[in-house]
Amino acid sequence: MKNLTVGDVMTTAVLTARPAMPLKEAARVLHDRHISALPVLDEDDRLVGIVSERDVLLAQSAPIPRDAHWWEAPARRDELRRRSGDTVGHVMTTKVVTTVADVPLARAARLMNRHGVKRLPVLDEAGRRLVGVVSRTDLLRAFLRSDDDIRADVRGEVLVHLLWQDPTAVEVEVVDGVVSLTGELGERSTAEAAERLVRRLDGVVDVVSHLTWRIDDGGLARRR
Incomplete structure (x- = not known):
């Protein structure tokens, strides 16, 4: 009995960003293409992060605290980095939850729920190259x-x-x-x-x- 897998419903024509992409350009792509996030690839096309609408808005709306210092805790420094940059590389989320194509949809849904994310980049079997993205909307196809x-x-x-x-x-x-x-x-x-x-x-x-x-x-x- 074959149940649907991530590979059956994922989007394969994925728009991506590079760390050097200006935030305004990323915001324009997100708006014009009606998507909520972009996987970020390095020069070797490896996944290094994901930039979302929230990341862009945070950088644009949150001022840098005057008491920011280099000796801040790692989590604090990461927050300051994301609030002060003007490129995708500055604001992107670097700890990305991913999956692979042969994972059953039920397991992918549990993974999304556990980590509180709306989408999962899909990597190849070697865990190196991006082959697609699966979203909550994609998972709903199994119930339709x-x-x-x-x-x-x-x-x-x-x-x-x-x-x-x-x-x-x-x-x-x-x-x-x-x-x-x-x-x-x-x-x-x-x-x-x-x-x-x-x-x-x-x-x-x-x-x-x-x-x-x-x-x-x-x-x-x-x-x-």
């Missing part, structure tokens, strides 16, 4: 699948290919992503497995199982 597509996966992927069951033995109803399963299968463990596998399908919001079985083999717990 039609009920008909979900129903087809329940029958074809779960019942036939994974469980080797007769799909006509189970009535599958899908309404707004909620899957209802009704019918009789051979074993209790198969019925439990069907419910669990359906829950893992992209776009499934919930599963209501009315499945029964002819043989109570103790279920999945006993098989373990």
